[in-house]
Amino acid sequence: MYPTPVFGLIGTGHIGRIHLKALQTAGLTIGAIADPSADALAAATRFAPNARQYSDYKELLADPDVTAVNICTINSLHFPILKAAVAAGKHVFCEKTMTVSTAEALEAASLRPAPGQVVQIGYMKRCFPASVWARENMERIGYPITATVRSFQGGLVSDKIFDSPDWRPAADGTPSRTRRFASGGMLNMAGSHMLDMTAWLLGDPASVTCRTWAPTGYDADLHTHGLFLMKGGTIVHFEAALPHFSKTGEYGNGWEEVIQINGTLGRMEIVYPLWDRPADFSARARIYIEADKAWEQPDFPHADAFMLELEAFAAACNSGGAEPAPTELISWQRPGIREGAVVDCWIDTCYASAAAGGKTLDVPLPPA
Incomplete structure (x- = not known):
């Protein structure tokens, strides 16, 4: 069994606060939050009163106590932060969409997380x-x-x-x-x-x-x-x-x-x-x-599908990325990097077709 993840959430706007509430409800540890907006950080403290606060996500990625990163920023920042978080050795939960173009999606698909390092994309309807x-x-x-x-x-x-x-x-x-x-x-x-x-x-x-x-x-x-x-x-x-x-x-x-x-x-x-x-x-x-x-x-x-997907992510982190048997709901539906890349390439091709x-x-x- 691997250590229970300590979450660092990046982007404390509306969707970020929904994730913070889900993490809090699930009893998961929120160690740090990051947002360039002081007002957004202040609004998030009700869900993470003891979390360390950063105005720059790079400072959060450098926090040695944070072992899992939850990315809830605007879409165009998802992939740069995901790539940096993978390089920093963190587990990564990234809200959808993972990227904003086919080029980014295919680059993401070429990333090779370390053994036991979990990357999950936030398609909670599963x-x-x-x-x-x-x-x-x-x-x-x-x-x-x-x-x-x-x-x-x-x-x-x-x-x-x-x-x-x-x-x-x-x-x-x-x-x-x-x-x-x-x-x-x-x-x-x-x-x-x-x-x-x-x-x-x-x-x-x-x-x-x-x-x-x-x-x-x-x-x-x-x-x-x-x-x-x-x-x-x-x-x-x-x-x-x-x-x-x-x-x-x-x-x-x-x-x-x-x-x-x-x-x-x-x-x-x-x-x-x-x-x-x-x-x-x-x-x-x-x-x-x-x-x-x-x-x-x-x-x-x-x-609460937001809570379920974050529980599934935490369970995967606890098991070093190993998937449980298909009969166990908690993890077998987790979408990873490839699943995120498929959707992003699909979207980009739809826009290209329309254009x-x-x-x-x-x-x-x-x-x-």
């Missing part, structure tokens, strides 16, 4: 009990012919989203706040999680045909629509959007994150809750088997 059950039961629907994957994150925004300065570049050409934060629009912010789930259930993508939409003057997509061919032959219809619908979706609150896979023997469906309130709504999954002419839908508990007028493009992938 941790829901409904997700695990769906993956374990995929073979029951036979060969997956088609799939529909949708991430509509409506209901949380007002009509003003269609005239928002957060999505418009400044007069001097400075990218919008959204592009600076996420290095893209809804495909990056919402679609990345659903792409990871699609790959986890159906394997790697082969090619994409993609279009994006945004109001005039925006520099980040509000809607992305794609048609994907997976290497296994499944055809996927994909949408990621920020609509202003307020009462649509499974929960009647404008939130629609759904995966539907049609196979030769039946259908698998998964429905996901609001991203920052996973413990308030349960993720759901059900399966239809044509031979039985019936649906099967287990009851799934409410779950080329919807041209079908092959997705460059890291070695398996």
Whole structure:
């Protein structure tokens, strides 16, 4: 058994504080936090009152007591910090997306962490009990012919989203706040999680045909629509959007994150809750088997997927990176560097396809 990790969290904004709360709830040790904003550090002290504070992440990486780094900065800083943390010998948990380009993703895939050094990417939807059950039961629907994957994150925004300065570049050409934060629009912010789930259930993508939409003057997509061919032959219809619908979706609150896979023997469906309130709504999954002419839908508990993914990461650190048996939920769904690189290459190719007028493009992938 390896020592229990001491966490150093970099980036104490909104998502960073969600991670700090999850670490605190899980009873994991937070040794240090880092953020260039004094206000952000002050806001984080309620979750980490005894943590050492740094204004520069490099100082945190040099802290000998910190053994695991949790990266929650803006997306464009994820890979530089991840690379430095791996070089410093730290275990690394990195929020999605791991990188912001195919070039960065393939460089990340070439990194070689030391034996026992754990690197995990924050695709927390894998941790829901409904997700695990769906993956374990995929073979029951036979060969997956088609799939529909949708991430509509409506209901949380007002009509003003269609005239928002957060999505418009400044007069001097400075990218919008959204592009600076996420290095893209809804495909990056919402679609990345659903792409990871699609790959986890159906394997790697082969090619994409993609279009994006945004109001005039925006520099980040509000809607992305794609048609994907997976290497296994499944055809996927994909949408990621920020609509202003307020009462649509499974929960009647404008939130629609759904995966539907049609196979030769039946259908698998998964429905996901609001991203920052996973413990308030349960993720759901059900399966239809044509031979039985019936649906099967287990009851799934409410779950804090942020806490589950960090517990899985800590367990892997404790075991020196060794994976437990597949029946143990705690770790076998952990996405690593390659999984993060697949999603990032996929996203970059979608944007390239859209920029080329919807041209079908092959997705460059890291070695398996």
